[in-house]
Amino acid sequence: MRHVTRLLAAGLMFVGLSLPAAAAAPQRVQVTGEVIDTWCYITDIMFAEGTTHHQCALWCAVGGIPVGVLGDDGEVYMVLKVGDDTTNVANPAILEIQTHRVSVDGELYERDGIKYLLIDQVVNDEGIVTVNHDDFGIQPFGE
Amino acid sequence: MAAKPRIGIAIAGALAAVLAVAGAGPALGHDKSKHVDPPAEGADAVASPEVAEPAAEGAAPEPFPVDIGGEFALIDHTGTPVTDADYHGRFLLVFFGYARCDSICPVGLKRMTEAVDLLGEPGERVQPVLITVDPEHDTPEVLAEHLPRLHPRLVGLTGTTEAVSAAMRSYKVNAKLVGQSWKGTPRISHGSYIYLMGPDGALLSILPPVLSSEAMAGIITRYLSQS
Numbered sequence: 001m002r003h004v005t006r007l008l009a010a011g012l013m014f015v016g017l018s019l020p021a022a023a024a025a026p027q028r029v030q031v032t033g034e035v036i037d038t039w040c041y042i043t044d045i046m047f048a049e050g051t052t053h054h055q056c057a058l059w060c061a062v063g064g065i066p067v068g069v070l071g072d073d074g075e076v077y078m079v080l081k082v083g084d085d086t087t088n089v090a091n092p093a094i095l096e097i098q099t100h101r102v103s104v105d106g107e108l109y110e111r112d113g114i115k116y117l118l119i120d121q122v123v124n125d126e127g128i129v130t131v132n133h134d135d136f137g138i139q140p141f142g143e
Numbered sequence: 144m145a146a147k148p149r150i151g152i153a154i155a156g157a158l159a160a161v162l163a164v165a166g167a168g169p170a171l172g173h174d175k176s177k178h179v180d181p182p183a184e185g186a187d188a189v190a191s192p193e194v195a196e197p198a199a200e201g202a203a204p205e206p207f208p209v210d211i212g213g214e215f216a217l218i219d220h221t222g223t224p225v226t227d228a229d230y231h232g233r234f235l236l237v238f239f240g241y242a243r244c245d246s247i248c249p250v251g252l253k254r255m256t257e258a259v260d261l262l263g264e265p266g267e268r269v270q271p272v273l274i275t276v277d278p279e280h281d282t283p284e285v286l287a288e289h290l291p292r293l294h295p296r297l298v299g300l301t302g303t304t305e306a307v308s309a310a311m312r313s314y315k316v317n318a319k320l321v322g323q324s325w326k327g328t329p330r331i332s333h334g335s336y337i338y339l340m341g342p343d344g345a346l347l348s349i350l351p352p353v354l355s356s357e358a359m360a361g362i363i364t365r366y367l368s369q370s
Contacts, residue, residue: 042353064335087317090332112362
């Protein structure tokens with residue numbers, strides 16, 4: 001079921017590709033969900049949620065792979081910045097919340113069917129709540 | 144900036160593992176971006192959606208209202224000083240990376256340049272650009288030797304550390320030396336978004352490197368048709 005949900009979420013991310021590129025003005029939003037490594041999640045090359053994938057997600061974030069938030073609404077939000085930082089690369093604020101379930105306030109831009117999030121602040125951090133390494137192992141490294 | 148070899152090796156290992164599993168590494172001989180599945184069949188299809196239909200012609204592309212992009216004054220891989228103004232009138236695809244990168248750069252650049260090829264003749268209006276984040280190593284000579292291996296039309300931009308840093312600030316791109324490989328090659332963490340800039344130099348779209356080249360081409364086509 002989780003896998004189906006994940007595929008659906010990934011599909012929703014790009015369902016708007018055939019729509020016009022509009023939505024210039026940002027929306028103030030609060031998004032709740034898990035901070036994810038978008039490469040592994042979107043490409044579906046491995047199970048990319050929770051403790052199963054936390055180690056890989058950290059290294060990928062440091063390596064410059066864009067970080068996202070997988071919202072409870074099933075949408076993937078591409079993170080462009082967090083807080084006062086001007087970038088999201090090797091950003092300590094990002095690494096500290098990687099794989100965490102968070103609620104964030106910020107500005108949402110939609111462009112070409114992709115949702116971009118400029119996070120002003122993390123208003124709630126529940127830590128890592130998806131404990132699934134017993135089910136899927138540690139990916140892609142193994143134990 | 145102190146090097147952290149173990150971190151660098153770990154990053155390289157992680158990214159290599161991820162990209163190898165993705166089949167996206169050019170050295171692996173398998174290009175997943177060419178694989179187009181029906182959209183309903185899974186995430187592979189998501190990573191390679193069909194090229195979108197262009198929007199109606201006539202409407203000018205609306206800039207992406209995020210403060211990214213702007214002026215730069217650099218040197219191209221032929222040794223010619225260039226500024227952002229020299230590219231006005233063309234669409235730009237801008238990727239920040241470095242020649243010695245063996246993780247996200249080959250993948251991002253491959254997808255970006257494949258997208259240009261997929262555009263066909265209209266793609267001649269699109270200039271793919273690599274701005275180095277490693278200017279001390281990536282001299283014009285180094286880029287001139289490296290870039291043709293990636294794409295014949297790929298332009299490399301470098302310059303003084305200050306000039307490159309200014310360009311990175313314009314695009315809100317950070318880069319940090321995080322370690323080195325066992326060979327001593329620097330590992331530089333850097334942003335990997337691809338920026339589509341319009342003929343007036345304004346930001347039009349941000350392309351995550353997780354997109355397939357087909358998906359990127361679909362997005363670019365829309366803007367080409369509107370301009």
